[in-house]
Amino acid sequence: MCGIVGYLGDQEAYPILIKGLHRLEYRGYDSAGVSMINAKGDLSVYKEKGKVSALEESVKEKDVTGTIGIAHTRWATHGEPNATNAHPHYSQSKNLALVHNGIIENYKVLRTQLEKHGKTFQSETDTEVLVQLIEYMQEKHQTDLYTAVQRALTHVIGAYAIAVLDQRHPDVLIAARKSSPLIIGVGQNNNNAHGHAEFFVGSDATPIIEYTNQVVYLKDEEIAYMDRDGNLRITNLANVEQTPDMQTLQMNLDELEKGGFPHFMLKEIYEQPNALRNCIRGRLSIDTKDVILSGVLDNRRRFIDANRIIICACGTSWHSALIGKYFIEEAAQIPVEVEYASEFRYRNPVITSNDIVVAVSQSGETADTLAAIQLAKSKGAFVYGICNVIGSSIARATDSGTYLHVGPEIGVASTKAFTGQVITLIMLGLTIAKEKKTLSKEMFEMLVDELLQIPDKIQWTLDNNKDIEKFSQIFTYAKNFIYLGRGYNYPVALEGALKLKEISYIHAEGYPAAEMKHGPIALVDEEMPVVVIAPKKGMYEKVVSNIQEIKARKGKIISVVTEGDTTVKGVSDFCFTIPDTRDCYVPLLAVIPLQLMSYYVAIAKGRNVDQPRNLAKSVTVE
Numbered sequence: 279m280c281g282i283v284g285y286l287g288d289q290e291a292y293p294i295l296i297k298g299l300h301r302l303e304y305r306g307y308d309s310a311g312v313s314m315i316n317a318k319g320d321l322s323v324y325k326e327k328g329k330v331s332a333l334e335e336s337v338k339e340k341d342v343t344g345t346i347g348i349a350h351t352r353w354a355t356h357g358e359p360n361a362t363n364a365h366p367h368y369s370q371s372k373n374l375a376l377v378h379n380g381i382i383e384n385y386k387v388l389r390t391q392l393e394k395h396g397k398t399f400q401s402e403t404d405t406e407v408l409v410q411l412i413e414y415m416q417e418k419h420q421t422d423l424y425t426a427v428q429r430a431l432t433h434v435i436g437a438y439a440i441a442v443l444d445q446r447h448p449d450v451l452i453a454a455r456k457s458s459p460l461i462i463g464v465g466q467n468n469n470n471a472h473g474h475a476e477f478f479v480g481s482d483a484t485p486i487i488e489y490t491n492q493v494v495y496l497k498d499e500e501i502a503y504m505d506r507d508g509n510l511r512i513t514n515l516a517n518v519e520q521t522p523d524m525q526t527l528q529m530n531l532d533e534l535e536k537g538g539f540p541h542f543m544l545k546e547i548y549e550q551p552n553a554l555r556n557c558i559r560g561r562l563s564i565d566t567k568d569v570i571l572s573g574v575l576d577n578r579r580r581f582i583d584a585n586r587i588i589i590c591a592c593g594t595s596w597h598s599a600l601i602g603k604y605f606i607e608e609a610a611q612i613p614v615e616v617e618y619a620s621e622f623r624y625r626n627p628v629i630t631s632n633d634i635v636v637a638v639s640q641s642g643e644t645a646d647t648l649a650a651i652q653l654a655k656s657k658g659a660f661v662y663g664i665c666n667v668i669g670s671s672i673a674r675a676t677d678s679g680t681y682l683h684v685g686p687e688i689g690v691a692s693t694k695a696f697t698g699q700v701i702t703l704i705m706l707g708l709t710i711a712k713e714k715k716t717l718s719k720e721m722f723e724m725l726v727d728e729l730l731q732i733p734d735k736i737q738w739t740l741d742n743n744k745d746i747e748k749f750s751q752i753f754t755y756a757k758n759f760i761y762l763g764r765g766y767n768y769p770v771a772l773e774g775a776l777k778l779k780e781i782s783y784i785h786a787e788g789y790p791a792a793e794m795k796h797g798p799i800a801l802v803d804e805e806m807p808v809v810v811i812a813p814k815k816g817m818y819e820k821v822v823s824n825i826q827e828i829k830a831r832k833g834k835i836i837s838v839v840t841e842g843d844t845t846v847k848g849v850s851d852f853c854f855t856i857p858d859t860r861d862c863y864v865p866l867l868a869v870i871p872l873q874l875m876s877y878y879v880a881i882a883k884g885r886n887v888d889q890p891r892n893l894a895k896s897v898t899v900e
């Protein structure tokens with residue numbers, strides 16, 4: 279994630295940049311920074327760990343004058359959240375300053391090459407590599423800033439949205455993007471002979487909208503040149519001129535912060551294809567059909583020699599852990615136990631130094647999960663963390679780990695973090711399987727291949743289930759719901775039930791489908807909606823029999839089926855469709871309509887979905 283703001287015009291840049299950063303704080307808030315060129319032509323960089331307010335506090339006595347500037351609020355990817363790793367980053371000569379959102383996948387190679395050419399680095403970030411590379415291009419080819427940025431970006435693999443300043447050119451602002459969003463705001467008076475040219479840059483339109491509604495959405499691999507005379511020039515990396523596609527924004531500020539969605543939860547549900555692309559970026563390779571989880575590879579022996587894995591988590595994270603267990607056991611042939619962290623911490627569990635404890639947590643702050651880690655460590659286990667929030671307590675307390683990189687999750691009900699956790703646990707299983715050689719090469723590559731398709735298949739699922747909103751209204755009468763699934767889909771049933779409970783306040787139970795007849799079937803009558811995850815996979819026939827048992831008792835069947843299936847559809851009252859995929863990846867698709875259904879049922883009942891009663895995003899108490 280990360281948020282970028284830029285300004286060039288007649289006004290003082292600092293207040294515009296700071297206001298813009300506050301609007302972008304939802305994109306990350308572990309550190310922030312600003313850079314301006316003042317009237318004397320000096321380029322300043324001020325950075326601070328923590329939120330934007332901490333930055334404001336720290337620059338109170340500083341010179342923050344200047345009518346051109348860039349700013350950044352960070353969601354750390356490479357390097358811990360501190361002032362040194364915060365953006366903007368200076369080039370070695372301090373002539374350039376740059377802000378960046380994205381991940382430079384080949385930054386290590388580039389850094390080594392630049393070091394050979396005499397560049398020294400202050401931070402651990404991939405971003406500093408970019409600014410040094412641009413300066414290197416300026417020096418080597420004696421080019422202007424624009425051409426240097428263009429040349430530098432042809433060497434970069436990964437995702438970027440950048441804004442760059444050069445103190446020798448205080449009238450010019452350069453921006454570029456690939457796979458990370460970047461918008462240019464064009465001042466209202468730019469084409470007026472008496473007006474003063476103004477340009478704005480933002481990761482989204484929220485820092486821009488109050489100054490102008492004229493915007494250009496930069497496209498992939500486009501570079502923009504802006505100057506005080508009102509010139510806006512856009513080319514691609516190959517220097518082919520592009521015509522700026524000027525658009526008029528129709529949205530208001532509130533709509534914009536939520537990306538046009540009425541709630542953060544819905545925005546985060548729809549963000550999943552991109553969030554998961556970020557999660558797998560640099561870890562799953564389409565070319566080599568490989569998985570690279572450095573947190574595992576750096577501790578290879580630990581994982582190869584481990585007796586078993588114990589996954590500790592709470593709530594939704596516990597559900598993803600259960601899917602992780604099924605996959606890791608199947609792929610890597612190592613026993614996996616899944617524990618509620620709150621139970622584990624107060625037992626006296628048998629743990630040896632040959633055990634690996636995996637802590638799964640979106641926030642990285644859950645008190646019970648943190649306590650479980652401490653217990654595991656005191657007994658000599660190696661502890662691996664899977665967290666979303668960079669630099670969180672759990673990330674710091676673990677021996678090694680993997681970040682989800684799905685971006686900040688603001689809605690209290692976890693959605694994109696769940697699918698991010700599942701994918702990360704699958705990548706963990708694949709990495710261990712490869713090290714232990716428990717999968718054939720063909721099977722391994724096929725699993726990698728299929729996993730790479732999942733973001734597109736989630737997009738398909740979002741695009742092809744638009745009637746959920748309409749039909750969810752029907753179920754506002756229900757006092758109870760039952761969710762059923764088998765194998766990999768049993769944890770999805772648990773997760774679907776939890777989502778509905780927490781935001782609509784309707785009681786819901788998730789069960790393994792075959793357990794119904796051991797008691798819960800007594801609850802079924804014509805009032806009872808029963809959600810069945812019934813993909814055309816493994817235990818399909820058995821799930822169809824379970825559906826018949828419910829139908830015979832007049833229960834209302836809401837099913838999740840594979841595209842093209844007619845059998846289950848024929849006996850269902852309502853049906854959601856997902857594309858075909860391997861058994862182990864079905865949860866990543868099947869959960870999507872269940873997230874949407876709980877959202878729309880809650881909306882129909884008038885609930886506050888982003889902040890449901892009695893809940894908190896980060897449970898830092900027992």
Ligand code: F6R
Pocket residue numbers: 592593594595596638639640641642643644647690691692693776777780895896897
């Ligand atoms: C449900 C939800 C909670 C969390 C749980 C653990 O939507 O969000 O059940 O999953 O509180 O939180 P983390 O993952 O932050 O440890």
